[in-house]
Amino acid sequence: SSTMSLSEAEVQSARGAWEKMYVDAEDNGTAVLVRMFTEHPDTKSYFTHFKGMDSAEEMKQSDQVRGHGKKVFSAINDMVQHLDNSEAFLGIVTPLGKKHATQLKIDPKNFRIICDIILQLMEEKFGGDCKASFEKVTNEICTHLNNIYREEGW
Numbered sequence: 557s558s559t560m561s562l563s564e565a566e567v568q569s570a571r572g573a574w575e576k577m578y579v580d581a582e583d584n585g586t587a588v589l590v591r592m593f594t595e596h597p598d599t600k601s602y603f604t605h606f607k608g609m610d611s612a613e614e615m616k617q618s619d620q621v622r623g624h625g626k627k628v629f630s631a632i633n634d635m636v637q638h639l640d641n642s643e644a645f646l647g648i649v650t651p652l653g654k655k656h657a658t659q660l661k662i663d664p665k666n667f668r669i670i671c672d673i674i675l676q677l678m679e680e681k682f683g684g685d686c687k688a689s690f691e692k693v694t695n696e697i698c699t700h701l702n703n704i705y706r707e708e709g710w
Contacts, residue, residue, distance in 0.1 A: 560642050562692055567639045569689040574636045576682050577674070578629060585625025588673050590615045599666055628670070635697060649697065653704030664705045667698050
């Protein structure tokens with residue numbers, strides 16, 4: 557009864573790939589956000605306390621950036637643990653999507669941006685196979701988030 561399009565083998569290799577990233581959740585999460593804020597400066601506007609930070613170095617040192625990086629990685633980790641249980645997966649993605657759509661009013665295109673940066677970082681650190689095995693997961697996450705946004709009237 558899965559709405560997921562991932563086979564058991566794909567789930568396993570995606571988990572293996574993600575594990576490598578999650579070992580350094582705070583540093584890697586921070587690196588992803590810093591890259592997003594640097595390459596897509598408009599994304600900073602959603603974070604009042606990051607707005608004034610211009611240098612990547614300054615962002616890297618920020619407790620708020622580090623804290624949010626870790627939070628993003630924890631949320632993804634929860635989703636990765638439930639890739640083979642669509643009910644549990646949606647139980648994590650749905651409230652997250654609703655919060656970002658209704659309270660935070662984050663443009664959904666930013667989820668794709670952040671996922672693409674995660675994939676980039678995976679490829680740089682662990683090679684193309686690692687990235688390839690996680691790509692389907694990011695597609696699942698973004699698809700479900702976009703559906704939730706649509707339901708919320710975006």
